[in-house]
Amino acid sequence: MSGMWTYFARRLLLVPITFLVITFMVYAVLRVTPGGPIEQLENQMRAAAAQEGGGGGGGLGGTDVGLDEKAREELRAYYNLDQPIPIAYMQWLGVYPRKDRTPVTLKEREADPEFWNRVEVAWVNFRDTEKAYDSALLNSSAEFRGATLLVEANEALPGEEDFFQRAGELLSEGLASRPALKQHLESKGWQLSGTRFMRPVTDAELAENPGWAALVSLAADKDQAFKNLGNILAEQNKEASRRGSYYNVQVGFSGILQGDFGRSFTYNEDALDVITQKFPISIYFGLIGYLATWLICIPLGIGKAVHHRGLFDTSTSVLVFLGYATPGFVACLLLLVLLGGGTYWNVVPLGGFRSEGWDLWWEQGEYWRCIKDQVHHTLVPMFGYLVGSFASMTVLMKNSLLENFGADYVRTAFAKGLPEGRVIYVHALRNSLIPITAGIGHFLGIIFAGSFLIEKVCNIPGMGLLGYESIIRRDYPIILATLVFGVLIRLTGNILSDFIWAAIDPRIRFK
């Protein structure tokens, strides 16, 4: 027995490792792939602008309605995208301190006027230097990228004629080759600004051209001023954004270990709350589907085993094969077409968890109507879950019973002269139910996560649909939260299955 305990202890110890690997993989994939929340936001803005522009004559096609650099910086900090992936992952996990920013209230500012006066002076200083910098930049044709000054490139530098010529060709090819042009320019650190080429200024040029040198020093002044502001604020654990808002900064651990799954981008609610709302719906359908599967597959499997190779067995085999050949969601689709009230019969609604007025009816005491409505909405998904595991469950039941029929104890029971019914339904059946009972653990995962295909087809607002939609909308906190629960439940479910098996079947020994 002790061997088995160490076996399960080892399995349990492996769970955290597996969990970490999976979550890190998904986290990294999410961060690396383009199309994150900021880009989604920008796309929305562009779509809105295009609509407005379309109304006003549609001449705005060329202007790029993006976020400016400052806003993007702030958003990156807000979504925690400014940290490198491993650190951001540990922060999400809750093992690395995270900065928590809350805006400074007016009351706080009034409470410590002396400090805030100093801050104000530093802010004004920063703003002035920034203004000077901005106007100088506006008057020049230069641009900054980071700390590098880019100037307009009217002609090729010696040794770069081919590069310059190729860029010119790409530019003249029109908008279609813009990405290629950008790539071409960036290979040497150049940049495209409108239709102008910008190249990094050389040190020699900087020394010759006092205007550019002044620009560089103004930029340095500006950054220094902001740093000064930051230094003052840091005395009281505060920070400023470049737009002039101040934040209290609290450094602490807040990740999934502390129960903080972050705020959903789309629902603007705590991710954990969103999930707990959807959770019961998935459990309801999963459990009902599982019960239906048991109620149908176990008697059918028994019948098939008892009449092995008989007429009943052969004829129901067709059903089993068909069930294997049809995925659950396809069965739901078929049922919806047939019974959804389109072309054929109108028996079931086209989806959803309940009708809209359900809560009202319940309050008014129309319980019968409520139950009828609920049953109507449950039929199709239940059928889907049933078809999904029908074939494997029936075959499992049949084979396990057949195996037991061949066992010695069954033979002995017959030899003793026990009636056939008693041997089959008491002796053999009890033992052959073991593998099916052990499957409960595996099924936990399905019950929890819901088959998102079935939930999508039947429009059930459960966990599966939530996960699916969060992927489409790039709702990182929700994606990760569903992943965390899904993986944890699946992993423990597998172990639970083996444990149940070992517990009820003394012949099984894990080592």
Next chain:
Amino acid sequence: MKFLLVLLVLVVGVWFTQKGIPWIFKGILRLAGIRWKSSPLAEKRIRRFKSIRRGYYSFVIITSLFTTSLFLEVLVNDKPVMIRYGDQVAYPAVRDLTNTWCFFMEGPLTTFDRSEDFGIPGQGPLDYTEFARLVENPEAAFGPIVEKQKSDISELEMEIEDVRMEIEEYEADGEEPEEWLVEDLAAAEKQVVQLRDGLEQLASIEKVFLDGGAGVVWPLYRHGPYKNRLDLPGTAPHDPSLYIPGLTPARQGAMLGEQVDMEYGGRLGMRITAASVSGDQSPLSADTKFYALKPTTDSGPVEVSGIVIVRKVSEDGFSGEVEILSITPGETLTAGLKLSTRFLETWEAPLGTSDAGIDVLPLLAYGFRVSVGFSLMVLVAGYIVGILAGAIMGYYGGWTDILLQRFIEIWGSVPFLFLIMIVASIVDPGFWVLVIFLVILRSWMAITYQIRGEFYREKARDYVQAAIGSGVSDMTVMMRHILPNSMVPVISRAPFSFVNYISSLVSLDFLGFGLPPTDPSWGRLLNQGFQFLTTSPHLVFLPVLAMATTLFLVVLIGEAVREAFDPKVFSRLR
């Protein structure tokens, strides 16, 4: 005729798959110097498999259909197999076929036929349907054009005559003719010459067509899986035009009665007098849409002149009032016009069209090829990787085994649909990317543990120990000695894995994370059916039917294979 052709193709497909391919295979093996010998045990198993009829026949059907589907481009396509004009010959469909199989090559194969080379002026690609029309009936096609040219010429000549007379009048008066008259004359004469040249050219082209110098050979089915069926009346998705009981809405016919003055929101109402035109005597029902059909003179498609909707039905149901929903400009709806709910001719689009107006029949056929090909790829690649991993685990054991086991345990817990969805929502994965994804993320693990177990067991056997003892390399022991003896679980599991991969592809396509949107696939068709759930049931039924039939046959094969290779003898109850 067409039926016979289809039958012929199927027979050739079966023959080629069952006899031809094994023969070619053996020939290649012989050329490569490998002697094909099958062990008595394997032969016994194959005999046992063949004796299970339903499995064997399913195997013949599926494999034959698949090899036939490899040549789909010349069987079901919107381009002709061959076109001929004078001494110009082109094989557009064959070119498609080579393009599909030599997808890695570009250049000479991706040219198109210029219409100029085939008797139709212009540099653009040739319109094959137009060309076919000319071939089929050159007189009817050329006649009107020639007539028009001729009348143009005679008109111009008359005009020239007039101008000449006028000029002569001037000259008779001893005056100089006005300048613009002379210019007109010159221009008109030039034009006449041009027109005459054109007429000559036209005549020579017509002669080629009339003498049978032009020809076109169409595939069995004339529509492809990429092109919108713009030739069909009405809007996509079209219902099947072939009568499929329960699926095609019953053809309800009616005759348009006389016009009565009745206003429906400013539109004129009409009275339908009889509802029994085309056989079925069913009464009218309100809100049925009817298409007013006007038979065209030649055997071409029936023309739709307008859509009407039934508003009021009399008590007996055999007459009613209709409102005109839309009408082709310039048309009038006259009494005696045929009205029908289903207006496609039977062979126009036998299985209807998708929501993009693409014919469903080619979609299903090409979808079959894609699905089966995809699953085969995933199966073979996954099994190769899985067998390798399992062999290494079972053969070497120890730390290699433990580490790989842990790796599989972790890797197996990655929710792979989830990952594919995340990546696919950013880039459109192609066929090969999806195959690689599925192999790396999931399919190789299906077989690994079983192979590992087999290798563990076989390694302890004497023959393996003898081989190791005689100094054969590890690789040879694994591949030559152990592997052939552990193939049973691989083969008997394969059909069931195959079913799973087809289901995975259909699910991914259904969600929109699968093959690129232009590729024909069952899952995408299902998704369209999901969107048109209440109106176009054929978009659900047909792909489900195709998928369920295919998978059912594969499951039958799987059962037979399992029984032939891995017979479990259950002791009888008493």
